[in-house]
Amino acid sequence: MLDLSRRFAYSEEHDLFRDQVRKFFERELVPHLDRWEEQGEIDKGFWRKAGEAGLLCPNVGEAYGGLALDFGYNAVIDEELAYVGSSAGIGLHSDIVAPYIEAYGSEELKRHWLPKMISGETPTAIAMTEPGAGSDLQGIKTTAIKDGGDYVINGSKTYITNGQHAELIIVVAKTDPAEGAKGTSLILVEADRAGFARGRNLDKIGLHGQDTSELFFQDVRVPRTNLLGAEGMGFAYLMNQLPQERLSIAVGAQASAQRAFDEAVSFTRERKAFGRTVFEFQNTRFTLADLQAKLQVGWAHLDWALKRHNDGNLTAGEASAAKLWHTELQWEACDAALQLHGGAGYMNEYLIARLWRDARVTRIFGGTNEIMKEVIAREI
Incomplete structure (x- = not known):
């Protein structure tokens, strides 16, 4: 707890x-x-x-x-x-x-x-990523072209969380492909629209309990009233909302890191080797002490970021820094905790195996951690 x-x-x-x-x-x-x-x-x-x-x-x-x-x-x-x-x-x-x-x-x-x-x-989803466009959302190819009172959407999306369950999807599309980022818009697409299709539930390294799918749009007609905000403002809206997404990722990463640590403490106190518990070995205690110190810093920083966000003051760079730091800590904690489990850590019956698998993607989604450094650098 x-x-x-x-x-x-x-x-x-x-x-x-x-x-x-x-x-x-x-x-x-x-x-x-x-x-x-x-x-x-x-x-x-x-x-x-x-x-x-x-x-x-x-x-x-x-x-x-x-x-x-x-x-x-x-x-x-x-x-x-x-x-x-x-x-x-x-x-x-x-x-x-x-x-x-x-x-x-x-x-x-x-x-x-x-x-x-x-x-x-x-249930809902947001369809940003495409086979050829991930962290660089300006590179999306999906189009939404006006035709009378409708938009006609064509393209494909991938790695979409809730892709199998979503009944409503926010689609990031180019309403004016010639304008690049300034031609990007956000449009709601209901899952029962003709021409919309779900691909397979993707086979991932981790996050096995989450449906993640490919989505396909072939001449999908939606009314122009399904547009969110103003046409051509989609990229600006994405930039406005991404800080909360990245803070949300940081929140989950910190809690996951704490659970990995707690699992390691519990396991090493019970597991014996060479006549004593694994916890009694200096290497174990020093590894856990190092993680404990980082977790202490992490919780303090997370609370700071949450208060900044609730007050409307969290910047894009600060949110990116939170996503970067907490997901890196998550991976460090999960990997060290698995190591302290020894061979048991490699067995799926132990929770640490799931935590370790699921931790790998958090440094990728929501913008890769390499992109986070670029965003942070812009505020220096």
């Missing part, structure tokens, strides 16, 4: 909410983790249960059925989800997709979709 005794980003109300989240996960998530890992996705019914428990889109405004809570409530969910070792894509749904719709959608779109997202009726 995460230790909250020294946290300063959260209030008593956050702590009460965390208790509800923990109880829900213990009842509705943890018992199913292994099965979801095997089947490659969570049960679709979990979305409804999470919605009923108030765990989806908690910071959406009351006018649209939300609780109008601060991002700290999202962070509580993200921390607890990562700490139990789940890769369910509810963070993307709540922390990334919902803010785009609430910030840039028309009143009609917000009133139609946000209540369904809060209830879990409509």
